Amino acid sequence: MSNVQVIDVNTSNLYDFAHCFLQNHKHPGYIAKTAWLKKRLHEGLRYKLLVRDEGKWIGFIEYAPAARTWRAVKAKGYMVIHCIWTYPKSIQHKGYGKMLLDTCIKDAQAKGMNGVAVVTRTSLKGTFTAKRDLFIKTGFKLADSSPPDHELLAMKFEKDVPLPKFPEDFTERLEKYKKGLTIIWSNQCPYIGKSLGEIFETVKKKGIKHKAIELKTAREAQAAPTPYAVFSIIYDGKVVADHMVSNTRFKNILKEISL
Ligand SMILES: CC(C)(COP(=O)(O)OP(=O)(O)OC[C@H]1O[C@@H](n2cnc3c(N)ncnc32)[C@H](O)[C@@H]1OP(=O)(O)O)[C@@H](O)C(=O)NCCC(=O)NCCS
Structure with missing residues (x-):
């Protein structure tokens, strides 16, 4: 080394x-x-x-x-x-x-x-x-x-401290996004931006109505509907991407959900 x-x-x-x-x-x-x-x-x-x-x-x-x-x-x-x-x-x-x-x-x-x-x-x-x-x-x-x-x-570090957990209400959190296409993102990962620009171009070209939500605080990220938090795509209340995806993968997702 x-x-x-x-x-x-x-x-x-x-x-x-x-x-x-x-x-x-x-x-x-x-x-x-x-x-x-x-x-x-x-x-x-x-x-x-x-x-x-x-x-x-x-x-x-x-x-x-x-x-x-x-x-x-x-x-x-x-x-x-x-x-x-x-x-x-x-x-x-x-x-x-x-x-x-x-x-x-x-x-x-x-x-x-x-x-x-x-x-x-x-x-x-x-x-x-x-x-x-x-x-x-x-x-x-x-x-x-x-x-x-x-x-x-x-x-x-100590035997008696409680273990961390995932929130138990991811399903309830998804309720907020039960209509249409929602893209949730943040700048925590610098590679999200590149895909995101292309993804927004794709939805624009196809004329797909969508909601884009930028997470701007840690608290907002902690309240996100997926564990990774800083990037997800939700369609009609279902998570269709729970990590960053390329524009090519995004186009395939659109086909899978018939958009
Ligand atoms: C996970 C990650 C950080 C590990 O980094 P690394 O520098 O390989 O880590 P280490 O060398 O300390 O340990 C890796 C393995 O090599 C072994 N190792 C360490 N020193 C070694 C040596 N001298 N000879 C042989 N093996 C060795 C370790 O025991 C360990 O084994 P394991 O994988 O079974 O646990 C690396 O694989 C990585 O960057 N992955 C990509 C993660 C990613 O995508 N990040 C992007 C999100 S921001």
């Missing part, structure tokens, strides 16, 4: 780095994510980069205390991991992911929190989610699950 350091991104050095591996500072996703981060860093969100001694960034982790998380979880007292990513693939399986995870765990311990939680999935295909294995190996346990395959994993 070559020399690497974890850099704490803050509002002063925010523009010095790539975010989520987007290097082009003019990329709409970079601009949106940086503006999003700037607000969230003030709220207690932590965003840490793993940088090799030659200045190359090879990973990052983003997490926030439950009260400020952008995932739909009930995790009072827990630190909630939004994203963890090491890249390129050639540097994976060398302990860098664990290094980032340990940074988050230590931070949560230092803050006297109950533990650390993360939303993951058993079927990762196309979901842009970290595999559960690294968390399980580190001592996380399955705390809750939600259809179709969401898992809430948690590491508790």
Whole structure:
């Protein structure tokens, strides 16, 4: 393992780095994510980069205390991991992911929190989610699950603290969207923006009436109708996408729901 350091991104050095591996500072996703981060860093969100001694960034982790998380979880007292990513693939399986995870765990311990939680999935295909294995190996346990395959994993620091849970009312939450097509999104993930622009073009071209809801606060994200929270597509009260999708996949979804 070559020399690497974890850099704490803050509002002063925010523009010095790539975010989520987007290097082009003019990329709409970079601009949106940086503006999003700037607000969230003030709220207690932590965003840490793993940088090799030659200045190359090879990973990052983003997490926030439950009260400020952008995932739909009930995790009072827990630190909630939004994203963890090491890249390129050639540097994976060398302990860098664990290094980032340990940074988050230590931070949560230092803050006297109950533990650390993360939303993951058993079927990762196309979901842009970290595999559960690294968390399980580190001592996380399955705390809750939600259809179709969401898992809430948690590491508790004290025996007696309650485990985090998914909200029990996702079905009731969907009631709000029981008519027509609704697209729920936020700038928490910079890759959402690109697909979203294309998706909005598609609905416009096809003349499909829809509702677009941007989640603008952590509280709104926590009240979202899906665990991942920051991107979903709902049609007549049913979730037809619970993670970011490409425009091509979106067009296929439209066919599947006969729109
Ligand atoms: C999940 C992820 C962060 C793990 O990163 P990583 O750098 O490979 O993590 P580590 O090297 O610490 O651990 C990975 C595995 O390698 C093993 N490992 C660690 N050091 C090793 C070494 N020196 N030799 C061999 N194996 C090693 C670990 O035991 C671990 O095994 P496991 O997968 O069975 O748990 C990475 O796979 C990833 O970025 N995935 C994509 C996640 C994603 O899509 N994120 C986008 C959302 S923002």
